[in-house]
Structure formats: C-alpha cells, structure tokens
Amino acid sequence: MTDEERVAPAQSAIPGAQADWQVYAGQLRAARERLQNLKVDDPAIPACVAGLSQIEEMLRRPLRIVVLGEYNSGKTSVTGLMIGKGLLPVSVLSNTGIPVHVGYGPQPALYGIDQNGVSIRIDGTKDDPLTDLTYHAVDIRLPMPWLQRHQILDTPATLTPGLFAADADIAIWCTVATRAWTESERNLWSAMPPRVHQNAVLVATHKDSFYSDEDCDQVLRRLMDMTSGLFRSVILVSAATPINPIDYPGDPSGDSAIIHAAIDASSHTIRERRRAKAQRIVQRLARLALHEFGRHAIRPESETHFKQWSALSDRILDDQRAHRLTRDQSLGALLHTFAEVAENLQPGVIMPARAPSHVNGHAQESSRVDGTFTNPAALRADLTAVLRILATASPYESPQSREQRQAARATLVALADLDAILEHVGRWLKANHTPTDHPGDHRHRMS
DSSP states (O other), rough: TTTTGGSOOOOOOTOOOOOHHHHHHHHHHHHHHHHHHHHOOOOOOHHHHHHHHHHHHHHSSEEEEEEESSSTSSSSHHHHHHHHHSOOOOHHHHHEEEEEEEEEEESSEEEEOOOSSOOOOOOSTTTTOGGOOSEEEEEEOOOGGGTEEEEEEEEOOSTTHHHHTTTTEEEEEEEEEEGSSSHHHHHHHTTTTHHHHHOOOOEEEGGGGGSSSHHHHHHHHHHHHTTTTSSSSSOOOOOOOSGGGGGGTTTOOOOHHHHHHHHHHHHHHHHHHHHHHHHHHHHHHHHHHHHHTTTTTOOOGGGGHHHHHHHHHHHHHHHHHHHHHHHHHHHHHHHHHHHHHHHHHHHOOSSSOOOOOTTTOOOOHHHHHHHHHHOHHHHHHHHHHHHHHEEEEEETTHHHHHHHHHHHHHHHHHHTTHHHHHHHHHHHHHHHHSOOOOOOOOOOOOO
16 A cells, blocks of 8 residues: 555645635635725725625635644654654643644744733743743744644643644544544544544554554555545554655655645635635625615616516515426526616626636636526515616716726626626627517517
8 A cells, every 4th residue: 555545635736826715715805905995985895895805814814733642653753744853842841731832923933821811922031931830822923834824732631632622624643553542532522513524534553663664554554444434544654753844845755745745635625615605695795785885876767677676586586486497498588677777777687698707717608607697586576686886877976986887796796606697688788689588478568
C-alpha cells in the first residue's frame, strides 16, 4: 500500500491557483466594495453590505484543527509535523496539561492565556518566564501562509475530549501504532458527536517502531477495519518531525506531506460546503435587498402595472395549486406575463437571449438555467423583485443619481443570480415571439 493510498485524495489544483471558495469570496468582496462606494440613500444597501461582510468573514475563517489523544500519544509531534520541525517550543509544551493554540501572526510570538482570557507575551527577553504565572492556555503565533487558512489546537490528555472537539472543523485523534485503538480510546471517541467523525483523521504515531513496510501496512489495515465509519482517513506517521517547515508543500513525500494530504481532503469538503451555503445565503440576502430597495419609490404611473402583475400572477399560482395548470405551464405563464408587464414599465427592457452570466465564477449553462425554475411561487417572488427595480426608475432623476441606482440594482441582481431569469425570459420570447396566455385559459390576458 502506497502513501497516496493511505489517505483520501484532495482535489487536485494548479499550484498558485485559487480555490473556488477563494474566488467566490473575492467576488463578494468586490460586490460589497462596489455597494459601499455608491452614493445611494436607501437603507437596503447598508443592510446588504453588513450581511455580505459577515458571509465573507465566514468564508475566510481559518479551519480549526483540534489534535486529541490519550497521554503520550504523540499529539505535540503531530502538531509539529503540520507546521514544521523546530517551530514549537517542545521543551515547554511536551506533556503539558494545558491547551496549546497555534495560529497566524505577522511575527513569531508566544503568549500565555490567564484565567480571565488575557494574553500575556511570554517569549521576550524582558518578559516573565512561563513558570512565573499559572496559565490556562498557550497561544503561539507564526508567520506561515498555511496558518492563515488553518489554526491548530493541541489538547492535553483528558477524560472529556469532546469539550475540545465541539468547535472543531477537523478533529485529529492520535494513537500509538504499537498499541493502537485501545478500548479506552474507542470509548472516548465513540462519545464524540457524529458531526466530528465526518472529517476526522486517525493518526497512528511511531511508525518508525516497525521494521518493514509490510508491518506498517498490516497495522494500517487493522486500524481501518476497527474504526470503519469513525474517521474520514487513517494514516501512519513517525513520532519525530524529520523535515524543515519549507519542505512542505514543495516536498511531496514524507510524513508531513501525508498528514497534510489528509487535512487537505477534509478541508476541501468543508470549504466547498461553506461556499455552497454562502451562495444560498447571499442569493436570499440580495433578493431581500431587492424587495426593499426603492420600496417606497415606485412611480405612480407604474402602480397600475404592478397591481396587474400581482393579480395575474396570483391567478396563475391558484390554477397551478388547483391542478388546472402543470408546473411547467405555470412557469411559462409567469414568464410571459412578466415579459408583458416589464415591457409596459420600460419598453425594450426584455431582449433575446444574452451572453451567459458569470455571477458565481462559472458560465451559466442552459441546463443550469432551465433547472433553476422548479418552484413557481419562488419564481414569482424573484420576478416581482425585478419588476420593482423597473418600476422605481424615474425620468426625473438626475443622470448621476440614475447611474448610481442602476449600478446598485445591477450589483444586487448579480448577487441574487437573477440575471439568469432575464436570460431565460429572453429565450422564451425568442421561441415565442408573441407572449401568449397559458394553454386553454384566457382569463389572464392583460388589458
């Protein structure tokens, strides 16, 4: 069994290329800054900006890696493998009875955390030594790019490891390979919340205690069988830290690379899940902002068309709920009705199919756009937001004010992914040059 086979493979990536979550976070930042720089007096804009800031922070938050295990299981050595040889003050931290946090800092620094949560710098020549005070935790800061995306918590041996694992994104359980997975370990790990198991890594240390690769493979297979379903990956490493910090990720071999590969596999899954969740929240946030944006500024001459849309779309949804219309028929009727109202509000606004959108960093394929419309009620809400945008434009606005409001609308539409709706409407009109009522029913024709 090769080292590559011992861990779940992470998503391949071109060196230096940004991951999807990083690209999306950059797009959110650009949209947020665009909205912040606009001079638009509308409460919906700052509310949307505040929401985008929180989502950006969630996307960029470092993943929390919690290192767990029984006494003398090699936890500090495993932490050393993650960040590199010689960077941890092992003489101070070995067999410590307090948690050790390792995170990013512009300069190397060592802090003690007292019982009140106050950080005290303890590594300077003029600072008090570690033994002068009683600390509840130690915080190490290192200027490593990897620590900008990850933080490590090396925990003491405890009968309640779940207290430390509760906030873990990735849990690493360390066990000594020569006596791996004892009954006490099984009991401690089984008490963990199931959520912790999903992206957990079992690290068997002291691989150097075995004489051959065959012995290592036998131990690894036994651990995989005994812990099936409890860990995402199981790996075997030496107790020592044989490489320098600069060797990873440039050196594809070695124990450090093995443990990083296991972490990267879990990290990719977590980051992708965060990105998907962020996209859903951003779309809802932007759509809410669109509904509120200019809510009290609809032109008087637009109110009649807006009321017509409300009445006709209500009828379409009623017919769909009463099974007089299929879902596809009601979707088509909503799109055609929307097109007529939109043209009345702003003639020429609905154009034949436009170029694909790149709102979320990927071109909108036709199949994806078609699959977007599965819920007539949700489509109706989105179309209402777009019509509100059209209904708020006033011919009496100054060119500067109009430009600012249009820029705000365009940004919100892109964030909400509603430009896909406009593209879809264009295709409907191109295929059906004259908007028609839904089949077999003429009650919805606009006067």
